[in-house]
Amino acid sequence: MSYQKTRPNLIAAPPVAWLLVFMVAPCLLILSYAFFQRGVWGGIEYNFTLENFARVADPLYARIFLQSARIAGTATLIAIVIAYPAAYAISRAPRMRQPTLLFFAVLPFWSNYLIRTYAWMLLLNREGLFNKLLQMLGYTGEPFSMLYTEGAVVTGLVYNYLPFVILAIYSTLSRLNPELMEASRDLGAGPCRTFLRVTLPLTMPGVAAGGVFIFVLSIGNFVTPALLGGGRFQMIGNVVYDQFLTANDWPFGAALGLVLITVMVILLMSQARLTARASGEQAVGSVP
Secondary structure (H helix, E strand, O other): OHHHHHHHHHHHHHHHHHHHHHHHHHHHHHHHHOOOEEOOOOOEEOOOOOHHHHHHOOHHHHHHHHHHHHHHHHHHHHHHHHHHHHHHHHHHOOOOOHHHHHHHHOHHHHOOHHHHHHHHHHHHOOOOHHHHHHHHOOOOOOOOOOOOOHHHHHHHHHHHHHHHHHHHHHHHHHOOOHHHHHHHHHOOOOHHHHHHHHHHHHOHHHHHHHHHHHHHHHHOOOHHHHHHOOOOOOOHHHHHHHHHHOOOOHHHHHHHHHHHHHHHHHHHHHHHHHHHHHHHHHHHHOOO
8 A cells, every 4th residue: 555655756756856956956056156256267266246146137138138038039929820820730630640740840850959050051041042042033133141140040940949839739729629619600700700719719828838938948049049140149048158168257157047047937837827727717618
């Protein structure tokens, strides 16, 4: 009997230990570094200070935070606009074909993130495929400079994280009761009104989950801005990276990272609470 009671704890022990070692411990380490001073030659001097957080509030870094949020927000909106029709089409396809369509949706994940980003560098440069296609179509002007722009950064973020949004929205669409749409049509609502008044509100938890997911991943990203932005568009992830590996100012980098982690946790907790509330309201509404 005692084994039956402890069995769930034994099963949960390995993943909990993994989270503690590889997630909680690094966060605590960053938290501790943020309250110390940078050494004269780099490194850390273990003298308690709040100066690092005062520097985070500097208008320069506040502007970088806002720019990062703007770029991440733009990528999030574009990804949702693209992902929702794709997820809707997959969920309305014959059930036997849905696994194949989902396979193609996540197929980019079969290659490395860096390889996918480098591929966009080849596509967007002045001698890339897009400019070659324009020349084949008769364009004779100067090649467009699409690389090292904010649009290139947003494109890279959308492309790399779009499958997550498709899967999040598809998961809610696939669980949607088709009788609700039938009832809406029986009551005289057309396809557009049924979608806006029934389908879209009931699938908003999936939209919110996918949106928060891509926003959190994008705002802390430093690889895509460095490669596709060419360093011209600083995001907060690049600043944290530079503080640790270039400026050798670990305490200030830890303070920036801690603020970024706090923003991410708040967004994830808010999304989880909204999803739980929406699920509860749907459950109550489904009770006869």
